[in-house]
Amino acid sequence: MNVTIINIGDELLIGQVVNTNASTMSKLLTEAGMKVRKTMVVGDVYDDIRAAVDEAMRESDAVLVTGGLGPTKDDITKKLLCEYFNSELVENEMALQNVKRIFESRGYELTPVNRVQALVPRCCEVLNNDLGTAPCMWFGGEAVLVSLPGVPFEMEWLMRNRVIPKLQETFSTDIIINKNILVQGIGESFLSDLIEPWELSLPENVKLAYLPVAGLTKLRLTARLPHNFPLSSFHFPLKGLYELAGKYIVGEDCETLDELVHKTLIEKGLTLATAESCTGGNIARLLTAQAGASAYFKGGVVAYSNEVKESALGVKHSTLETHGAVSEETVREMAEGVRERLGADLAIATTGIAGPDGGSEEKPVGTVWIAVADKTHTEAKLLQFGANRRQQNIDRSTNQAYAMLIRLICQKD
Amino acid sequence: MNVTIINIGDELLIGQVVNTNASTMSKLLTEAGMKVRKTMVVGDVYDDIRAAVDEAMRESDAVLVTGGLGPTKDDITKKLLCEYFNSELVENEMALQNVKRIFESRGYELTPVNRVQALVPRCCEVLNNDLGTAPCMWFGGEAVLVSLPGVPFEMEWLMRNRVIPKLQETFSTDIIINKNILVQGIGESFLSDLIEPWELSLPENVKLAYLPVAGLTKLRLTARLPHNFPLSSFHFPLKGLYELAGKYIVGEDCETLDELVHKTLIEKGLTLATAESCTGGNIARLLTAQAGASAYFKGGVVAYSNEVKESALGVKHSTLETHGAVSEETVREMAEGVRERLGADLAIATTGIAGPDGGSEEKPVGTVWIAVADKTHTEAKLLQFGANRRQQNIDRSTNQAYAMLIRLICQKD
Numbered sequence: 001m002n003v004t005i006i007n008i009g010d011e012l013l014i015g016q017v018v019n020t021n022a023s024t025m026s027k028l029l030t031e032a033g034m035k036v037r038k039t040m041v042v043g044d045v046y047d048d049i050r051a052a053v054d055e056a057m058r059e060s061d062a063v064l065v066t067g068g069l070g071p072t073k074d075d076i077t078k079k080l081l082c083e084y085f086n087s088e089l090v091e092n093e094m095a096l097q098n099v100k101r102i103f104e105s106r107g108y109e110l111t112p113v114n115r116v117q118a119l120v121p122r123c124c125e126v127l128n129n130d131l132g133t134a135p136c137m138w139f140g141g142e143a144v145l146v147s148l149p150g151v152p153f154e155m156e157w158l159m160r161n162r163v164i165p166k167l168q169e170t171f172s173t174d175i176i177i178n179k180n181i182l183v184q185g186i187g188e189s190f191l192s193d194l195i196e197p198w199e200l201s202l203p204e205n206v207k208l209a210y211l212p213v214a215g216l217t218k219l220r221l222t223a224r225l226p227h228n229f230p231l232s233s234f235h236f237p238l239k240g241l242y243e244l245a246g247k248y249i250v251g252e253d254c255e256t257l258d259e260l261v262h263k264t265l266i267e268k269g270l271t272l273a274t275a276e277s278c279t280g281g282n283i284a285r286l287l288t289a290q291a292g293a294s295a296y297f298k299g300g301v302v303a304y305s306n307e308v309k310e311s312a313l314g315v316k317h318s319t320l321e322t323h324g325a326v327s328e329e330t331v332r333e334m335a336e337g338v339r340e341r342l343g344a345d346l347a348i349a350t351t352g353i354a355g356p357d358g359g360s361e362e363k364p365v366g367t368v369w370i371a372v373a374d375k376t377h378t379e380a381k382l383l384q385f386g387a388n389r390r391q392q393n394i395d396r397s398t399n400q401a402y403a404m405l406i407r408l409i410c411q412k413d
Numbered sequence: 414m415n416v417t418i419i420n421i422g423d424e425l426l427i428g429q430v431v432n433t434n435a436s437t438m439s440k441l442l443t444e445a446g447m448k449v450r451k452t453m454v455v456g457d458v459y460d461d462i463r464a465a466v467d468e469a470m471r472e473s474d475a476v477l478v479t480g481g482l483g484p485t486k487d488d489i490t491k492k493l494l495c496e497y498f499n500s501e502l503v504e505n506e507m508a509l510q511n512v513k514r515i516f517e518s519r520g521y522e523l524t525p526v527n528r529v530q531a532l533v534p535r536c537c538e539v540l541n542n543d544l545g546t547a548p549c550m551w552f553g554g555e556a557v558l559v560s561l562p563g564v565p566f567e568m569e570w571l572m573r574n575r576v577i578p579k580l581q582e583t584f585s586t587d588i589i590i591n592k593n594i595l596v597q598g599i600g601e602s603f604l605s606d607l608i609e610p611w612e613l614s615l616p617e618n619v620k621l622a623y624l625p626v627a628g629l630t631k632l633r634l635t636a637r638l639p640h641n642f643p644l645s646s647f648h649f650p651l652k653g654l655y656e657l658a659g660k661y662i663v664g665e666d667c668e669t670l671d672e673l674v675h676k677t678l679i680e681k682g683l684t685l686a687t688a689e690s691c692t693g694g695n696i697a698r699l700l701t702a703q704a705g706a707s708a709y710f711k712g713g714v715v716a717y718s719n720e721v722k723e724s725a726l727g728v729k730h731s732t733l734e735t736h737g738a739v740s741e742e743t744v745r746e747m748a749e750g751v752r753e754r755l756g757a758d759l760a761i762a763t764t765g766i767a768g769p770d771g772g773s774e775e776k777p778v779g780t781v782w783i784a785v786a787d788k789t790h791t792e793a794k795l796l797q798f799g800a801n802r803r804q805q806n807i808d809r810s811t812n813q814a815y816a817m818l819i820r821l822i823c824q825k826d
Contacts, residue, residue: 013449015440016624018433022454027428036426038461039454041435048451055468211429274715280701281694284715288693291769291803299721301714302687302697308712308755312725342721356704390704 001171003029004056005039008049008067008077009150012041021066024156032164033176033224034062044068046076053084057143062167067150069117069134077147078121085139087121095119095126095135102133127162129154136162144170174224179236181219182251182260184403188212191245198240206236214395216257216403250406257402258286264409265296265346272405273342274300275313275334277325278352278368282398298344303334309351313337324363326351328380331369335380339373346409347373348401352383354393368397372404379408414584416442417469418452421462421480421490422563425454434479437569445577446589446637447475457481459489466497470556475580480563482530482547490560491534498552500534508532508539508548515546540575542567549575557583587637592649594632595664595673597816601625604658611653619649627808629670629816663819670815671699677822678709678759685818686757687713688726688747690738691765691781695811711757716747722764726750737776739764741793744782748793752786759821760786761814765796767806781810785817792821 005025011017022039029036037060042048049068056063068077082089096118103110117133120126124137127146134149136158146163148155167173183191188210192199199208205225211218221236242249254260265272274284284300287293301312306325309315314337315330323329331351339347352368359365366385371378383400385393418438424430435452442449450473455461462481469476481490495502509531516523530546533539537550540559547562549571559576561568580586596604601623605612612621618638624631634649655662667673678685687697697713700706714725719738722728727750728743736742744764752760765781772778779798784791796813798806 012436013439013452014443014622015436015438015449016622018431018436019452020431023425023428023431025428026426030427036428037456038465039426039432041452043450052451209429273721276694279698280706280710281689281697281713281715282702284694285692285698285807288715288717289695289804289807293693294717294771297693297715297717299715299717299725300694301725302694302701302710302712304701304707304710304712305755311754311756312712312714341724342718343724354701358707391702394698394702 001034001061001167001173002037002059003034003062003064004037004060006049006052006056006063006065007039007041007150008044008065009041010043013043021150021152021155024152025064025066025159028156028159028164031176031178031222032168033174033222034167044076046080049076049080050084053080053145057145060143061171062144062146064163065145065147066155069147069149078119081124081137081139081145081147082121085121085123087123089119090122091115091118092120092126092135094128098128098130098135099133127158127166129158130161131157138163138166140170172227174226175229175231177223177225177231177234179221180253180255181221181238181241181249182254182257183217183219183245183248184215184250184257184399186217186245186248188217191217191248195241195244198244201240202237214392215399218255250403257399257406259290261402261405262287262290262293264406266292268409270345270409271296271298271343272346272348273298273338273344275338275347275349276300276302277304277309277334277350278354279350279394279397279401280304280354282394283348283350283401286398298342300342301338309334312341314341326353326363326367326369328369328382331371332373332378332380335371335373335378345374346405348405349373350397350401352393352397354390354397356390366393368393368400370397370401370404372401372408374408377408379404414447414474414580414586415450415472416447416475416477417450417473419462419465419469419476419478420452420454420563421457421478422454423456426456434563434565434568437565438477438479438572441569441572441577444589444591444635445581446587446635447580457489459493462489462493463497466493466558470558473556474584475557475559477576478558478560479568482560482562491532494537494550494552494558494560495534498534498536500536502532503535504528504531505533505539505548507541511541511548512546540571540579542571543574544570551576551579553583585640587639588642588644590636590638590644590647592634593666593668594634594651594654594662595667595670596630596632596658596661597628597663597670597812599630599658599661601630604630604661608654608657611657614653615650627805628812631668663816670812670819672703674815674818675700675703675706677819679705681822683759683822684709684711684757686711686751686755686760688751688760688762689713689715690717690722690747690763691767692763692807692810692814693717693767695807696761696763696814699811711755713755714751722747725754727754739766739776739780739782741782741795744784745786745791745793748784748786748791758787759818761818762786763810763814765806765810767803767810769803779806781806781813783810783814783817785814785821787821790821792817
């Protein structure tokens with residue numbers, strides 16, 4: 001089945017806001033086995049929205065519309081939907097109870113302006129929006145139209161919990177199961193050659209996608225199963241993949257390596273400290289952006305200057321003098337120093353030249369040393385990123401460090 | 414004049430990649446005084462691209478298309494443009510020289526596959542792509558069509574240096590000048606009331622936009638001037654704004670507060686150290702993501718645990734015992750401790766409960782203390798974010814800290 005997405009909002013057309021709704025919706029629909037044919041962004045202009053809806057309804061099985069449902073802004077979307085479906089606005093009891101519930105929970109009085117949020121076209125079915133006051137409206141028919149609020153976290157909750165299940169039911173779509181496998185330390189094209197025999201052996205209902213990002217390749221397996229398939233009897237055929245590329249696989253069932261590190265450390269009850277130079281705090285902040293990081297994250301040092309490498313991490317002055325700040329000796333002392341001083345089981349350290357300036361002939365921009373340490377070992381690795389791009393070098397160093405940490409932890413099992 | 418943007422790419426329709434091209438292009442066009450009417454994303458499917466181009470050309474003065482120009486992937490876009498404009502593919506000398514130049518600079522041999530990149534429809538004008546091998550093609554006529562590569566940094570360079578200037582020339586558009594003013598410490602609606610008299614006094618050719626993000630409001634002034642206006646004689650009328658809201662204005666001519674801090678510290682030759690608890694390294698990594706940060710950034714401590722607050726920052730055990738980790742006393746000692754230990758002129762410290770867990774009745778989730786210090790003063794401030802959203806609390810705390818630092822620096826002038 002084909003889906004068209006229409007995101008409404010002037011803020012999207014002036015570039016004030018990046019349209020993450022389109023990509024979130026596309027990702028969720030794709031993962032659920034539906035095909036997004038087209039996405040469109042139009043402003044808060046009646047005729048433009050109408051033309052987009054007309055076109056989309058002609059060409060798609062389902063049209064998902066976000067935006068234009070707020071209580072104060074000109075509520076063009078609902079009026080337009082009334083006209084399109086030849087219906088009229090009525091107060092919906094479920095939507096009204098939802099608005100009341102949310103206002104009560106926040107300790108606010110319900111005002112007449114807010115009560116307007118419970119008005120919907122008579123012909124629609126309201127899908128309850130547990131997280132907000134704007135209703136989600138389902139219009140059945142030859143092609144389905146669903147109107148959702150544009151607030152990203154409300155939209156995403158509604159997509160996952162209301163809209164996608166109902167689309168799957170309505171169109172009796174196949175069951176789609178996804179599995180992520182995180183692969184690191186091998187380029188995409190080499191990986192592709194290496195695992196080709198396994199890929200060719202995959203059953204026809206299992207598809208493989210390569211999603212490379214910052215030195216990591218996420219392999220996404222997608223299985224399409226008949227509507228009534230007993231899920232417990234399905235397993236992805238991973239044996240051949242592990243036989244061919246097991247040493248490059250760092251984990252499964254996570255979207256990112258920071259998520260994998262977060263889960264692994266919590267699961268194993270290990271603590272971590274970080275000593276970052278060229279990554280500038282990025283390794284720490286991705287971990288601490290996740291709720292529950294305080295269970296394992298002791299702290300970190302962003303050791304940008306040599307003085308700080310000495311005073312806060314205990315890197316020896318002679319090491320910096322002899323080998324320089326970007327060297328194996330320094331990164332090892334950084335990792336060992338921060339682990340000991342912060343009293344952690346494990347440590348990560350980075351030092352390098354992120355660019356665009358600061359390189360030399362011997363150590364060009366993109367030269368990065370990374371170390372991971374536990375109580376008994378320290379592993380260090382030299383990376384040479386050719387590209388003269390600061391953020392990319394930071395992101396790749398971050399992923400490399402996480403992968404080395406996971407490998408260090410898992411060797412110990 | 415109206416512009417429609419068409420971004421081509423299957424990767425955009427499966428949600429693998431967020432379509433930042435649409436927002437970057439929209440922002441640049443809007444800043445140049447052009448109106449984006451609609452943006453569309455279609456897959457690498459001939460009929461879908463053709464339908465989108467047909468529709469866009471009917472309804473717009475200019476249509477900008479990105480994607481589908483790579484050397485290996487099925488090069489649908491060029492074929493389609495040949496058919497649309499009833500033209501044929503020919504090797505373009507300028508495009509070929511550009512491909513050769515780029516291959517030489519990278520030390521690669523030019524292969525026949527790469528030579529294909531220099532083929533373009535005969536009727537187009539090639540706009541040279543200094544950063545890549547895919548050509549940018551301009552098709553004049555009643556409505557203009559421009560085809561650009563989809564690689565974000567090539568696209569952005571071409572938009573700024575080739576496409577927008579040529580659109581401005583072709584359509585004799587007005588000159589547009591923008592100015593950003595960063596305002597912090599006052600909510601958008603209060604700010605709007607406060608500066609209304611100034612806003613009402615603005616000349617008709619100057620527009621004001623409010624761009625709020627994470628506790629900061631960016632005011633963007635846009636002036637529209639006739640094509641031949643002498644730019645040196647134009648000044649934005651800011652006196653009234655400063656009279657009404659001067660104490661909330663932290664800076665001008667920057668997009669973000671981290672950029673403002675970066676520029677200000679370099680300009681003043683001051684150094685900085687950071688001590689972060691609830692922001693987890695975010696304050697450090699935004700600064701160090703900018704080239705040149707080593708000129709002022711000494712380093713930072715991510716002091717997530719109490720032990721680290723004591724051992725790495727010198728916060729007194731008795732302070733933590735008596736007042737707790739999230740307290741004015743602790744945040745002051747963190748700022749003073751990190752400044753002294755890392756030998757910096759200035760320091761930032763944060764400690765708080767980012768959520769979603771960890772709150773108490775006395776200190777609910779969203780309670781954050783921030784301090785900034787120089788050699789003689791320490792300023793501390795309590796923030797109470799109501800929302801139970803971790804990333805938002807981190808982002809707002811970060812901006813608050815930057816604003817406090819700027820205020821501390823500028824008092825000294």
